[in-house]
Structure formats: structure tokens, C-alpha cells
Amino acid sequence: MNLNYIGGEWVAGNHSIDNINPSDTRDVIGQFTQATPEQLDSALDCARIAQREWAQSGLERRYNALMAIGNEMMARSAELGELLSREEGKPKAEGKGEVYRAGQFFTYYAAETLRQMGDTADSVRDGIEIDVRREAVGVVAIVSPWNFPTATASWKIAPALAYGNAVIWKPANATPASAVELAKIIEKQDLPRGLFQLVMGSGSSIGQALVESPKIDAVSFTGSVPVGRSVAAAAVQNFTKIQLEMGSKNALAVMDDADLDLAVSLALGGAFGGTGQKCTASSRLVVHRSIHDQFVERLVTATDAMVVGHALEAGTQIGPVVSAEQLQSNLEYAALGQAEGAELITGGQQIELATPGYYMRPGLFINSRNDMRINREEMFAPLAAVIAVDSYDEALHVVNDTEFGLTSGIVTQNLARANHFRRNARTGCVMVNLATAGTDYHVPFGGRGNSSYGPREQGSYAAEFYTTVKTAYIACGTPS
């Protein structure tokens, strides 16, 4: 049985859940305990005490801990990546890459601990000096999803600790094994008892109780829009600081002057990478009509050539979707698109392989319109829809015609269009001749509209969320 890490001890809750491999549902990865409300309460109290000690300790203590965590994750990325792929379903290389990247978040924020500078100013009044510096927010609740179980958690946990906060982490119940392994690495470090705590449990019970608690000072959440809304509603009751990263409906615009081979490879990776289960996935492909048929023909060929298989098997390019519920939802979207009048030109159906798992072929719609539900709602599926347009202006309009706004991309060889798009796409991230998915770890990440709420994550911009500013006025008097 895998336990929760509360108050510096590994503790059992009152029941457990099975963690099932989506590539082979006969493979039970393990049992994972579920925290009780009393255990959550005790975690909240421990965190408060530990945070005071952490905030007062020298920066090198934080630096050393974060650097050691990052280095261990990078050194063990193959082993931990395999476990991640086994429970989440992404191909082994992607699992390894995710763990390595997660390690880089820790080493990046190790360095950031030494860069905590403030501002000074003279007062408008005589004999007074002003010092403006950032202090830790306090106790931070982190609620993370299953699609990047290690990376998303790491880009929240690392800055939270770097800036002097305590962390209570509720990972997604679909991917608890990666969470326990990360907690075991963090446990080895010289941290105050209870500074970092793992509370596994369902979102509706432990997650809800955590975000409703007046004992937390901030919540960083990544997941769906409806849950994000309920997190925000709960947090505002206590004026808890919030940062929400939610869904999106990202578009890749392919212009008539695009390098078509590049456009096809960007669309393929952006739409179907991670089995389409990425908040940055390009599920809308906005294609200039003059190259539409050539683009679609090549994309269909490339899509049909993609190998769907067991996440841990060599050669697999697309693993299973994460769960039976997600597969059901994906198949419903495949049917919905056709009912709305789009043509499912390839894929989109469940398939059976040698092992029982949640497998489906990547699917492509053509003849779709931007007002169809398949182009309005986040499907989180290996499904993409082509929307034909007659001009650059129309492409830009379609890209921006969404209630989301996380990423967008353009494939063009025209400098003026590329630059105009970079300035006028209403998304938090914009890509020129790059896929909509795939971002760095040292710069801000986040979106607009329903995609994000609150300060940006990642890079030095994360300080805005994980710290609060104190302005000190000092009158030292005149030396006698």
C-alpha cells in the first residue's frame, strides 16, 4: 500500500484506490491510500509551523534542497518516466522527457532562490527610507492533473518552496504512483517537518476540503474549467489567492505560403502528441483554402501511419487515453462532430490491441465550422478538426474566435503575417512555425479567457503568485 506523506510521516488513510495501467487494464500498479479529513487538518496545522521555519532559514538551505531534487529526477528520468508512462499511458520517451523536464524546474528554481532581490527608495518625507521586498505567501495548496502528473506538479512545487512557502499537494487520483515517487525524493531533503506534504484523495472530497480551508493562503490549480470555477468560488470565501490553469481550444493557422511538410508535422505532433491530452494541443487546424486539399491529403497519410500501442512498447507513437471515462467522452465527440455535419475523414474509433486498454485511432475532421461544438469545447482527445479559410485575416479571426486563449500558432514564410499574428493572436503563448504544444521552463506560461486566471506560472514570473510584497518604511533617526 502506498501512503500519504503528512507531518514528516508516511500514513495510511481509511481506504485505498487501485491504480490501473490504461495500456493493460489487467495490470494493477498498486493501491494508494486516501487521506481522511482529520489527516488533512493535521497537515494544514503542520504546514503552518514548518513554513515559519523555512521562511526564516538561509537561502542556501532552499537552494541545496531544490538542486538535489532536480538532479535526482534527471538522473532517474528513465526509471521514473517508465512508471509515469505505465500509469498515464504516454509513450515511454515522453514519460522520460517529462520527468527530466520536471527535474529542470527544480534546478531552475534552485537558482531563483539566490535571485530574490527587492527595491529600495527614498521617502517623500525627510529622514525616511523605504525597502520593498517579496515575502512568502504562506501555506500553498497545489491541485494537479493526470496529463502531466510530474511536470505540472513540479512547476508548482518548485517555485512554492523556492519562495519560502509550505506545500500541501493533492495529485490526481488517476496518477498517484508518480506523485508518491516525487514525494519520496523530496522527503530526503533537509526540509522542516511538514513543509512538504502529500495528500492523496478524490477531488470531490479531499480536493474540495483543501481549497475550502481557511488555513491555506493560496491555491494553484490545473485541470478543467468547471472544477477551476468551483475552486475559485471556494477560495474567494476566504480571500485565498488563486492561480488557475484550465482548458483551451488552441488553433494552428496554416497559410498558403507555408512549408507544407513542416505544417503537417507541426499539426500531427500538436494535435495527437500525448494522445491529444494536452492543454496546448492544436485541436483546431485553420487552413488556407488554396492549399487545403494538399495539406489534408498529407496529414491523413501521416495520421494513418501513426502507431497506436502500449505505452511501454518500442515504436508506440500514441498510447491509450487515460481512462474508460475519457475514452467514452472522446468517442462521443467523434460522433458529435459527424452529427454536426463535419466529415470524419480518418480515425476516431476505438481499437483493440493485444492488451486490453483504452485505445483509439487519432481522428481528423474536415469540412468543420468554428461554431461547431467540436471546435468550441476542449475534447482532450486525439481528435482535430480542419477549418478552411480564404485569407490571413479570416484565419486570425477564427483563431481568436474562442472563449479560451492558451496558445496559438501560425505556419507561414511571410514575415509580415508572422509578425502581425504574433502581435494580434489573443493567447498567452504564440508560436511561429512551431507546434502549439511545447514550451520552455524559464519563461512564463499561461493564457487568457477561460484558459487561465490569476498570475502566470513558471520562470521568474511565478514570484507574483508565490510571494506577497512588503513595503517597509524606516526612520533611523540622526546619529548622536
Ligand code: NDP
Ligand atoms: P479535473 O479538473 O476534474 O481534475 C483536476 C484536478 O482537480 C485533479 O487533481 C482532481 O482530483 C481535482 N479536483 C476535482 N474536483 C475537485 C474539487 N471539487 N475541488 C478540488 N479539486 C478537485 O480534470 P479531470 O482530470 O477530471 O479531466 C477532465 C477534463 O479536464 C479533461 O477532459 C480536460 O478537458 C480537462 N483537463 C485539462 C487539463 C489541463 O492541463 N488544462 C488537465 C487535466 C484535465 P481527482 O482527479 O483525483 O478527483
